Amino acid sequence: MSRHLVVEADGGSRGNPGVAAGGAVVLDAANGSVLTEVGVYMGVATNNVAEYAGMIAGVGAAFDLDPEASVIVRMDSRLVVEQMSGRWRISHPDMQAQARRARALIAGRDVAFEWVPRLENARADAAANEAMDLRESFRRDFDAGQP
Numbered sequence: 001m002s003r004h005l006v007v008e009a010d011g012g013s014r015g016n017p018g019v020a021a022g023g024a025v026v027l028d029a030a031n032g033s034v035l036t037e038v039g040v041y042m043g044v045a046t047n048n049v050a051e052y053a054g055m056i057a058g059v060g061a062a063f064d065l066d067p068e069a070s071v072i073v074r075m076d077s078r079l080v081v082e083q084m085s086g087r088w089r090i091s092h093p094d095m096q097a098q099a100r101r102a103r104a105l106i107a108g109r110d111v112a113f114e115w116v117p118r119l120e121n122a123r124a125d126a127a128a129n130e131a132m133d134l135r136e137s138f139r140r141d142f143d144a145g146q147p
Contacts, residue, residue, distance in 0.1 A: 002110070003069045004029035007058035010076060010124035011050030014132060020045035021137075023127025024058025026065065029072070034123075036061045037140045039131030045094075051077040052098035054128055055084070059105055061139065070110040076118040076125075084113045 006027040013020035020043070026036040040057045042050055055073055062071050075081050082088035083099060090096050118125070131137060 003066045005035070005062045005066065005069045005071050007055070007062050007071055007073045008075075008116075008121055008124040009051070009055040009058040009073060010121050010128050011047060011052065011054040012125070012128045012132065013045060013047045013050050017044050017046045019043070019132055019135070020047070020050040020053075021128045021131035022050045022052070022054025022057055023124045023129070023131060024054045024061065025123040025127060026058060026062045034142055035065055036142065037123075037127050037138075039127045039134070039138045041131045041135055041137045048077070048079060048092070049094050049098060050128065051075065051080045052095060052102060054124060055080060056098065056102050056105060058124070059102070059111065063105070063109070071106075071112070073111060073113045074116045074121065075113070076116055076121040078115050081113045081115045 006029050009024040011022040022040040024038050038057045040053045083090050
C-alpha cells in the first residue's frame with residue numbers, strides 16, 4: 001500500500017509581474033504532520049507562474065520523500081487546479097512551460113488536484129511569502145512525528 005501525502009501549494013507576486021515565489025507544505029495524510037516546507041524564489045514573474053512553481057516544488061518534495069506516494073495537491077488557484085486536471089486550456093507560453101514540467105514530474109503517478117479556499121492554504125502562502133521576503137529559495141524537512 002502506498003503512502004498518502006498532501007501537498008498544499010501556493011504562489012504569489014508583488015506586482016503582476018513582480019517579485020515572485022512559490023511555496024508548498026508536504027503533509028502526511030494519515031496524521032497531518034508537516035514533513036517538508038519549501039519556498040521557491042523566482043525573481044520577477046507573474047502570480048500564475050509562481051503558483052505553478054509552488055506546486056511543482058511541493059510535488060517534487062513529496063516524491064523525494066516517497067516516489068511511490070499517492071499525492072493530493074490542494075491549491076487556492078482554481079486556474080492551476082483546472083488546467084492540471086485537464087478541464088481548462090493553457091494559452092500563456094510561460095504557463096505552458098510550467099505545466100509541461102509538472103506533467104513530466106507526475107507522469108504515471110497517482111496525483112490529484114483539489115481547489116481549496118484561500119484561508120485553508122495559509123501554510124503554503126506563508127512559505128511563498130517567506131521566499132519573497134528572503135529573496136531566496138529554501139527547503140526544510142521535519143521529523144515524521146512533528147505536527
